[in-house]
Amino acid sequence: MVFIFLNIFLGALLANSIAPLMPVFQEKLNATVAFSTFIPVVNTAGTTIFSFIISFFINKLGLKKTHFIGHLFLLSSLLILSFLESLKFILLGVFLLGAGLSIIFTSSTTFLSHFKDPKFGIVHGFFGLGGILSPMFVSLFLKSGISYKYLYLIYLSFVIFLFIWNMKMKFPDIKINEGSFSSSKPYLKPLFYITVLSLFFYSASEISTATWAPNLFLNFGFTKQQAALFLSIFWGLFTFSRFLMDFLLKFVNYRLYVLTITSLSFIFLSLLIVLKIPFLFYLFGLSMGAIFPLIQRNANIKLDKSEVGFLNGITYSATGIGSLLFISLMGYISKFSIRAMFVVPIIGLAVVFLLQKNLRE
The missing domain is CATH 1.20.1250.20 (MFS general substrate transporter like domains)
Structure with a gap:
């Protein structure tokens, strides 16, 4: 279950990093508070849309491929947010971030359900822990005069680690006949x-x-x-x-x-x-x-x-x-x-x- 805990914890760190960075994005883009609300809205849109999409394909893809796709979305998002600063790229980055997180959360929760004694409380506890620590990490970097991009690069290395682990991980087979599901x-x-x-x-x-x-x-x-x-x-x-x-x-x-x-x-x-x-x-x-x-x-x-x-x-x-x-x-x-x-x-x-x-x- 450690693999699941780490995926959820990282997901919480990423999901809760956007809100404390809003003033930074506003400054870099020279955007008003009202206009900058597009950033969390686009992020939520990515989460909502891809949660719905992946629900129809997770049984066809299997857990390994689903995690693989989710990690690829996160890698793409963090690369964009770490190296590009224009509005269109920030919006693309947070959209891909929301999409990737939705896929990881769905596949991790589904994986957890296959354990004999699934620890849903602990898994969601790790999400809460990530939610508490994420703003603290952002604040620490900003107060130290270190760009948030370096924090995202650290998270990027974490995603790469989980991506490699996923390749070697054995998952239960959840692929089913489409007709039987329908x-x-x-x-x-x-x-x-x-x-x-x-x-x-x-x-x-x-x-x-x-x-x-x-x-x-x-x-x-x-x-x-x-x-x-x-x-x-x-x-x-x-x-x-x-x-x-x-x-x-x-x-x-x-x-x-x-x-x-x-x-x-x-x-x-x-x-x-x-x-x-x-x-x-x-x-x-x-x-x-x-x-x-x-x-x-x-x-x-x-x-x-x-x-x-x-x-x-x-x-x-x-x-x-x-x-x-x-x-x-x-x-x-x-x-x-x-x-x-x-x-x-x-x-x-x-x-x-x-x-x-x-x-x-």
Whole structure:
């Protein structure tokens, strides 16, 4: 599983490097904040489009070829971002980065599902760890006066290492007869579509909340520095809960676990916007962190192994769309009320709870 952990960790480092580099891109391109939003949008488009595409081809290609293609996309992206600076090349680079990451995440998650005891919590914990460390690495390089390009070159060497490892790695055979897959129609199974819908609303709620949380704390009267600290603690507890998930599953069943943490997430976020107490935000992060890997793990171990690649690709595509929708909707509501905008993720979590409550084994 180490191969999977490293792919996910690297993916998190890369995925979370764009946001802290936005001021650098704006300066180099002499672009306004509004215009520079094309960069994360194009990156998300790459992730969403290729998550959808790879879901239809992963069973035909097999895991080795799928990883191979994902690593090639990442290599191309990092070469472009390391050596070229014009707007068109930066946009191309971040698009290929999003595409490559979507392929790697889909293939790595599918590979993980073939293990006897898949550690989905630990895998997603490594993603969270990468998400915490990535902005720190960017900040360290920039404060030291070192170009971000050298950081991307370091990541490039990491990708080359995984690319070589992939060539020597033995993967389970997931290639299937196209007719047998079509006849099984996994998308009609309640476990399949409830999982996709649950992760759509969960991811939309998680990412939109984290995106707009600093604005909420500023509205409460806290400083920017305090808001940044609250968010850092949130991500730390969020990641800790993911590393803890596989251990807790030894003592509690899936249904009780997912319904408990989803309802707690709903309660803590609701109380936060009323009581304005940052500690509730920490509890919110601790309770919601395991929801995504828990739901994903349940579907990956119960669906047929020929169906999980399709599930994971569709899932990552859906989560990208959901996040964009919720972030945009909350941004619109913020014109009228900052606190009211958080009703959107609260409703999203309520939908996740209802979907999981109605899921029958």
